[in-house]
Amino acid sequence: MTPVRFNPVSSATIQPAENGEFVRFADWQDTNEQLTAALTTIENARFFSRCPEGIDLKEHVGNLRLAADEQVSNGICTVLYRGAIPDGIDTSTLFGAIVRVIKERLSQIEKGFSQEGDDDYLDHELSAAAAAYLLCAAGHQQLAATVWPFSAEDFKPSPNAHRNLVRGAALAVAEMESMDRGVIEIVLSGDKDNVQ
Structure with missing residues (x-):
C-alpha cells in the first residue's frame, strides 16, 4: 500500500x-x-x-x-x-x-449494479429492496422477505442490523438518483408539467 x-x-x-x-x-x-x-x-x-x-x-x-x-x-x-x-x-x-x-x-x-441499470426499474423495486433491508434491521426478517422485489436467492441480509441499515440506505439513494435522472430528462425534454 x-x-x-x-x-x-x-x-x-x-x-x-x-x-x-x-x-x-x-x-x-x-x-x-x-x-x-x-x-x-x-x-x-x-x-x-x-x-x-x-x-x-x-x-x-x-x-x-x-x-x-x-x-x-x-x-x-x-x-x-x-x-x-x-x-x-x-x-x-x-x-x-x-x-x-x-x-x-x-x-x-x-x-x-450500474446507474443505467437502476433506471430500468420502473415499479420502485429499489425502494422495496431498501425497505426489505431496513425491515431486517428492525428485526422483521419474515416481513422483509415478502417485500423483497427480486429473486429470493438474491436477498442476503446480514445478521448485523447496522450493516442492513447501510445497505437499505444505499439502495434508497440509488432509487433517489434514478428519480433525479428521470426528472432531469423530463426537464430537458421541455415537459416541465410532469416534474414531481
Missing part, C-alpha cells in the same frame, strides 16, 4: 451558497477525486498506525478510524452542504453514517 497525498478541499474550491442548499451533482463530481483520496487516507491511517506496547490493537485502530472518519466526515460536510452547520448539531456520528452509505453505494456500482 502506498500512502496517498491528500490536499483538503479549500474554501476557494467550494463557494458557499447564501441559501445553504446542497450542491448539485455536477459540483459533487468535481470533488469526487478529493473524496476518494480522503477515504484512501483513512485506509492508509489504519495500515500505518503503530499501536503502542500494551494497548489493545483493535481498540487502537478503532480509535484512529473514528478520528479519521470524523475528519473526512467534516470535509464531506463542507463539500455537500453549502452553509454553516447549525449550532448544537453533532456531526461526528451524522456524517460518519453518510460516509458509510456513500461507500456502500459506490461498492454497489463497482459490483455491476
